[in-house]
Amino acid sequence: MFTENPTTPEEDQSANATGSVGLVAPKRHRFIEPLSLACGRILQDYTLVYETYGVLNAQKSNAVLICHALSGHHHAAGRHSPDDKRPGWWDHYIGPGKPIDTNTFFVVAPNNLGGCHGSTGPVSINPDTGKPWGPDFPALRVRDWVHSQARLADLLGIEQWAVVIGGSLGGMQAMRWSLEYPERLRHCVVIASAMKLSAQNIAFNETARQAITSDPDFCEGRYLERKKLPRRGLAVARMIGHITYLSDDGLGRRFGRELRTGSFQQGTEEVEFQIQSYLRHQGDTFSSSFDPNTYILMTRALDFFDLAREYGDDPVAAFANARCRFLLVAFTSDWRFAPQRSREIADALMHANIPVSYAEIESAMGHDAFLLPSERYETLFLAYMQRVAEEMRGCE
């Protein structure tokens, strides 16, 4: 999963009866114009891997950008082969007849710069050394992703997105789009996000990073060169993240205090509660499919995101630059990106006279709710996107 996909097979994007985009294949492009980063460094060239679903219309007015979250990537919908066990990470919301309807929209889902699923990142070769970038990969901020995504839009001939959409860290990218390129999007959908992280959120991210960097196999980030992998540290990091993305209530409903063996084996040190084996499995799976340096890089981008910092810490002043309409969605049991954080965005937008719809969805699934099926969320999301589509047709 760390190696970049070298082939670009033909795609089968025929929509089928089940509402899937069908078989898809990643595309890739090497950008050779240097990219100046927020940290002051310059990336001489870089590759972005991305997927697209649906067809770009003649007016090029129906493009939707999907910004992914911490552990996401470009494979947002469909399957790479008929025997794929799972579809893309947001397959429930992208496809024919789904909220992000591929019969209407042309959907673009890139893997972010710095990622570990094909776009240039810490696992890529640093041309100056011939070795993996590892810890020398430049620190990235959310705005760097936005700038690189704008280059991707240029490449695809998309002057203006119909909608830029993201959940969590993806929502931060969507908001940043509205300020960096106000004329290049008509709608901004920000799901389960925040204008900046709380101290508690930063604390969880810091603990996750400590788990990774204190693993002796981390080798100060040069594990690839040393043929090592700080698998245990990354597993613990993921376990921390995983608990905090679920709600207490959701965990309780799913696992309660159920015992794996069905009885109390007092005195043994075996795994006993189901939640324990579930978490260990989650940690192990993730640690064999995600790059530790990328996890550090992404969580630091999360920590440093602060929408209004350069606007005198005034979000109203920040959003005064926006020209698009907003949909905000939050989930009642999400305690890492609590509804209060979305309400703050809504308040700032209203005070800046920007049109905004805000929906708070009843859910027991915590932060992960933004990825999961939910009737009310789907209905609402679909209705908003249909309005966008009608607006589009009105302009044709």
Add this chain to the structure above:
Amino acid sequence: MFTENPTTPEEDQSANATGSVGLVAPKRHRFIEPLSLACGRILQDYTLVYETYGVLNAQKSNAVLICHALSGHHHAAGRHSPDDKRPGWWDHYIGPGKPIDTNTFFVVAPNNLGGCHGSTGPVSINPDTGKPWGPDFPALRVRDWVHSQARLADLLGIEQWAVVIGGSLGGMQAMRWSLEYPERLRHCVVIASAMKLSAQNIAFNETARQAITSDPDFCEGRYLERKKLPRRGLAVARMIGHITYLSDDGLGRRFGRELRTGSFQQGTEEVEFQIQSYLRHQGDTFSSSFDPNTYILMTRALDFFDLAREYGDDPVAAFANARCRFLLVAFTSDWRFAPQRSREIADALMHANIPVSYAEIESAMGHDAFLLPSERYETLFLAYMQRVAEEMRGCE
């Protein structure tokens, strides 16, 4: 801190004007009667280290037992030497004129069996092997602590405690006392506790244990024999615990998103937010003063505690056995042992016709609030303890 204190110097328990119990010294006793444990194993003999403050009256009716929490110990109040930087962990609440008034009460504070501050535990020598017990130390349950504390009461000639008091894991011990030895306590004070942990709480504990056991220096628990210490894993475990014992709001008020250097050093990988360096410091400090096997043992006792399991999961049936009065205290921002958990205890007690007072204290300090100064908490705690004292005098 892992080595048992070999000396028992004379104490200076003269109460001073500042409300401190003054200089104190730990006592220790080796119990030679075998102790049958909940896991089915038997501990042939064991040592408990404990401190006492105040004087046991002639009727032996004024004794108060302090049950400590996860990382606590016997040093609950006063100082061990005049130049001690800090007093015992509950010094704010124990001393002359304080809620647990040492002018009135005789206070007993043991280090739990399995601890790492002087009582027999994983760092002690296993007489069968001549090596530290390490991971071979028997698994303990809360009831084992209660039984060993009852032996300590026997030793001190205390037939009935005036009050058994505990916060968090200590509260679980207090509740278990009320069921195991209903005639041996008149009051039970349960602070920021629960009848059983939620799946989320178990998940956090499991992640902390994984951080410890996945540190290569853990050596399957035999680090002492190998002259190693899984310091990094324990530091991460403590960081996880520490965040969750504080509230989002409390962390925000204390640290916000303040930068340590006062400016944004974009692109550097240095510590930047104050919360980060604070957490690292907390983790490092703890990992040089606490035993990893003990941390695992204590968190497992927490996970397995389930007050009503053997009463058909009916807490009312469980508490029907209690004969004491209860004071329950919870703190509004405590999300690991939320007020709802205390209300469940109150409901069960009321349905069992047991006298109970319940106080919910407004606090931004999360679970740690039970250790910290708070006017309302002090006033209420003091009032309850004064009623206990009056009741005691009424019986003289």
